[in-house]
Amino acid sequence: MKKNIVIGVLAVALVVSLFFNFEGSQEHKQFVADMAKIDAQNDSLKSQIAADDSIIVAMHEETNELDYKLSHQKAKVVVVEKEVEVEKNKIDNLAEHKLVEFYNNRYPQDTVTNPLPVAQPVLVSAAKDLVELDGAKKIIEVKDSTIALQETKLAVRDVIITKYESKEDKYKSIISNQDIQINSWKGEYNKLELDYKKLKFKNKFIKVAAGVVVGGLVYMMVAQ
Numbered sequence: 001m002k003k004n005i006v007i008g009v010l011a012v013a014l015v016v017s018l019f020f021n022f023e024g025s026q027e028h029k030q031f032v033a034d035m036a037k038i039d040a041q042n043d044s045l046k047s048q049i050a051a052d053d054s055i056i057v058a059m060h061e062e063t064n065e066l067d068y069k070l071s072h073q074k075a076k077v078v079v080v081e082k083e084v085e086v087e088k089n090k091i092d093n094l095a096e097h098k099l100v101e102f103y104n105n106r107y108p109q110d111t112v113t114n115p116l117p118v119a120q121p122v123l124v125s126a127a128k129d130l131v132e133l134d135g136a137k138k139i140i141e142v143k144d145s146t147i148a149l150q151e152t153k154l155a156v157r158d159v160i161i162t163k164y165e166s167k168e169d170k171y172k173s174i175i176s177n178q179d180i181q182i183n184s185w186k187g188e189y190n191k192l193e194l195d196y197k198k199l200k201f202k203n204k205f206i207k208v209a210a211g212v213v214v215g216g217l218v219y220m221m222v223a224q
Contacts, residue, residue, distance in 0.1 A: 031188050038177045045170045045177075052163045052170075059160045066153045073146040077139055084135035088128045099123055106130065 094102065103123070 027191075028188070031184065035181060035184065038181055042174050042177050045174050049167050049170050052167050056160055056163050059156050059163070062156050063153060063160070066149055066156065070146060070149050070153070073142055073149065076142045080135050080138045080142065084131055087131040087135075091124055091127045091131065094124075094127075099127065102127055 091099070091102070
């Protein structure tokens, strides 16, 4: 009698253990953990993309400011050219003593005496050349500054391009991660569907087995 009862208890325990062992699959827990890890990676990539966007906006603002400065540099060249023409026209109307004063102001270390009348046209031409030289120096300074601004603008554009490329790579990574998730979810769905079918079968089996065990126990108890 005791032996039969022990056998019956073990049989019930076996049926129950089969039922509980099926639940809480470690594979599914690992799947959930993997999906959470991919979600965290995508969230991190999205944060990095937002940071890249902020930098790109700032770089575009800097580019606009540089364009504004470059447009003013061109205007400065035009102003210098006009000033040169004005100064040259003034020289044509300078009296001899004013022409001498022009040279004395330019070269204070050398004293220029009143030139002979025949030398005045030469001095006028030379004075105009000096005015053009001064203007050319100013224009060169402006153009040097323009070149520096252009180089800065190119450097900013390079940063913008690099950030756009970085964003593209991050979007590709997000898409790749999402593809992995989609395929994984499909696989998990198929696995769960198969497990569900197995569970239904096991459930029926357990019910039948439990009925047999209980019936056997009842029979043995009655038979005793």
